[in-house]
Amino acid sequence: MALAGAAALAIAACASFRSAPDPAQIEREIAASKAAELELVRTTISDPARTERFIDLLAQREQLLKRFVGQIIDHRKRMIELNADYHAERGDFEAQLADYNRKRAIAQQDLVQLITAMKQTTTADEWSEIAAFQLDRLSPRHLAYGGLKEGG
Amino acid sequence: MIVLLLAWYFLGGGVASGMILTSPAVDDLAKRAAIVVEDETRRQAAVQALEILEKDIKAFEKAYAASGKALGKLYRNHGGGRDEALFILNDLNANWADGQRRALDARFTLRDQLTEEEWSALFGNSD
Numbered sequence: 001m002a003l004a005g006a007a008a009l010a011i012a013a014c015a016s017f018r019s020a021p022d023p024a025q026i027e028r029e030i031a032a033s034k035a036a037e038l039e040l041v042r043t044t045i046s047d048p049a050r051t052e053r054f055i056d057l058l059a060q061r062e063q064l065l066k067r068f069v070g071q072i073i074d075h076r077k078r079m080i081e082l083n084a085d086y087h088a089e090r091g092d093f094e095a096q097l098a099d100y101n102r103k104r105a106i107a108q109q110d111l112v113q114l115i116t117a118m119k120q121t122t123t124a125d126e127w128s129e130i131a132a133f134q135l136d137r138l139s140p141r142h143l144a145y146g147g148l149k150e151g152g
Numbered sequence: 153m154i155v156l157l158l159a160w161y162f163l164g165g166g167v168a169s170g171m172i173l174t175s176p177a178v179d180d181l182a183k184r185a186a187i188v189v190e191d192e193t194r195r196q197a198a199v200q201a202l203e204i205l206e207k208d209i210k211a212f213e214k215a216y217a218a219s220g221k222a223l224g225k226l227y228r229n230h231g232g233g234r235d236e237a238l239f240i241l242n243d244l245n246a247n248w249a250d251g252q253r254r255a256l257d258a259r260f261t262l263r264d265q266l267t268e269e270e271w272s273a274l275f276g277n278s279d
Contacts, residue, residue, distance in 0.1 A: 084272075086263065086272070090256060090260060093256055094256070101245065101248070101249060101252075108238075108241045109238070112237050115227065122230070123230075124231070127228075127230040128228070131228050
């Protein structure tokens with residue numbers, strides 16, 4: 001599931017810098033954050049119908065991230081293969097990058113739509129609580145690319 | 153709204169095998185290239201290509217971080233943010249594509265300075 005992919009990417013990201021983290025620990029942390037998010041949603045959104053709608057949107061977010069993390073992993077594997085090939089042509093790289101860029105743009109747009117729907121399902125006060133938690137513990141950027149929050 | 157899905161690297165898998173293309177990763181790659189390439193002229197050219205790449209990456213990393221802050225504010229904004237977020241994402245994606253092109257330039261400049269054996273020593277069997 002997406003957890004494993006997110007953990008793998010977090011490890012890959014951190015491996016570029018210092019020591020690699022424990023993948024099982026990352027998976028536990030993400031699972032705990034998702035459980036806490038669900039509980040926050042249930043206690044924050046006052047209306048049961050809107051609560052269920054929001055939980056459905058969280059499930060859609062999970063599917064989106066699962067799909068995109070898989071695409072990132074596949075892309076990285078292909079880029080590593082291409083780069084290792086001394087005789088690889090520039091056109092091969094460009095085709096791979098164009099395909100990945102297209103998939104990333106689709107994922108971004110889908111995510112924007114999902115977050116818009118989440119806002120429309122909540123009141124301003126409810127969203128304030130939930131958004132703060134999500135940005136801190138479960139931001140899509142963090143889930144898709146690992147534990148590095150800031151550039152470089 | 154949106155804390156988007158943006159990466160970190162230009163080439164997605166990194167120039168270095170298994171690594172994400174960050175400025176520290178390229179710095180490490182330049183150090184390893186300096187060891188692998190024995191010829192002084194080619195070594196200097198290879199390191200120079202990587203230094204240029206590292207500058208490009210640092211500039212992108214700043215843009216990436218700035219976009220994250222802007223998108224975070226939009227994420228919190230209950231009343232809107234959709235169009236603004238898409239604008240930021242499109243801008244960043246264009247920046248990203250430029251970075252990819254420059255990274256490819258660097259990759260092939262580096263490749264031209266290395267023999268196949270040196271390339272293999274730098275990138276092969278390390279993932």
